Amino acid sequence: MACKRGALIVLEGVDRAGKTTQCKKLLEALQRSGRPAEMMRFPDRTTTIGKLISAYLENKSDLEDHTVHLLFSANRWEMVPLMKKKLEQGTTLVVDRYAFSGVAFTSAKPGFCLDWCKSPDVGLPQPDLVMFLQLSPSEAALRGQFGEERYEKSDFQRAVQNKFQQLMKDRSVHWQVINASQSVEDVHKDIMTHSLNAINLAQNQALAEL
Numbered sequence: 758m759a760c761k762r763g764a765l766i767v768l769e770g771v772d773r774a775g776k777t778t779q780c781k782k783l784l785e786a787l788q789r790s791g792r793p794a795e796m797m798r799f800p801d802r803t804t805t806i807g808k809l810i811s812a813y814l815e816n817k818s819d820l821e822d823h824t825v826h827l828l829f830s831a832n833r834w835e836m837v838p839l840m841k842k843k844l845e846q847g848t849t850l851v852v853d854r855y856a857f858s859g860v861a862f863t864s865a866k867p868g869f870c871l872d873w874c875k876s877p878d879v880g881l882p883q884p885d886l887v888m889f890l891q892l893s894p895s896e897a898a899l900r901g902q903f904g905e906e907r908y909e910k911s912d913f914q915r916a917v918q919n920k921f922q923q924l925m926k927d928r929s930v931h932w933q934v935i936n937a938s939q940s941v942e943d944v945h946k947d948i949m950t951h952s953l954n955a956i957n958l959a960q961n962q963a964l965a966e967l
């Protein structure tokens with residue numbers, strides 16, 4: 758029998774919701790339970806395109822808004838061959854941000870509609886599960902100061918949160934809202950439950966496209 762494919766599991770949310778911590782905990786728990794799993798993150802700042810994005814985020818360079826949107830998308834596309842290969846080999850991918858961050862962050866800027874923002878990511882592998890780590894702006898503020906990066910400002914993050922709420926109405930995507938104001942361990946438990954379900958379901962389903 759051919760090997761069962763892995764699941765594509767994405768964590769999304771505004772900055773400071775705990776995505777990176779939870780991705781790492783999920784990865785470790787899956788690996789401990791004997792399930793092949795690897796972690797990816799977007800933007801992947803290590804590639805040539807990723808270095809352009811990183812300089813932009815660190816305010817070391819300025820890029821035109823449409824241009825940077827397309828670079829973020831290209832940074833996802835350049836990983837698609839590797840993602841497909843891993844999934845086909847049976848490895849579950851735990852991904853820290855994906856196309857939904859792309860649409861939410863750019864469409865939060867003035868003059869960008871959702872449809873234009875979505876179009877460059879059309880055709881990317883469709884996640885089997887997208888967990889949105891929900892945290893109110895006031896709770897996020899209690900977690901301390903934002904860093905120095907370009908998008909780390911309260912007003913902009915509120916606009917991003919609103920865009921995510923709009924995106925979550927799309928029923929063609931398997932969204933799951935996670936209450937990120939719980940303890941790290943309780944958030945992890947929720948994420949693990951939903952992930953194991955998604956891994957089981959993915960085994961019998963072909964990988965779809967966004």
Ligand code: DGP
Pocket residue numbers: 772799800814825826829830854855856858859860862863908909
């Ligand atoms: P992170 O390394 O996860 O902190 O992400 C870096 C920042 O970039 C964060 O503020 C979210 C933002 N971001 C992530 N993906 C995209 C994208 O595709 N487009 C835009 N415009 N911003 C993004």
Ligand code: NA
Pocket residue numbers: 772906
């Ligand atoms: Na950040």
Ligand code: NA
Pocket residue numbers: 773776777
């Ligand atoms: Na993060």
